[in-house]
Amino acid sequence: MIEVKQLTKKYGDTRVVHAVSFSVAPQETLVLLGASGLGKTTTLKMLNRLVEPSSGVIRINGEDGLQ
Numbered sequence: 001m002i003e004v005k006q007l008t009k010k011y012g013d014t015r016v017v018h019a020v021s022f023s024v025a026p027q028e029t030l031v032l033l034g035a036s037g038l039g040k041t042t043t044l045k046m047l048n049r050l051v052e053p054s055s056g057v058i059r060i061n062g063e064d065g066l067q
Contacts, residue, residue, distance in 0.1 A: 008055045008056050017039035020056075
């Protein structure tokens with residue numbers, strides 16, 4: 001299970017991802033859909049720790065994914 005709550009990423013004063021929340025249960029598929037520049041890739045990079053979130057919570061199987 002992946003849980004994301006209020007995930008936000010800022011670069012200086014520019015907010016590129018703002019308060020994204022979702023959960024994905026085992027065997028579910030998640031699709032991030034939207035126009036170019038809306039933060040889809042940044043959100044995925046925060047999930048796999050290539051980019052550090054400015055704020056928010058990521059839990060993977062109930063454990064904090066940001067530690």
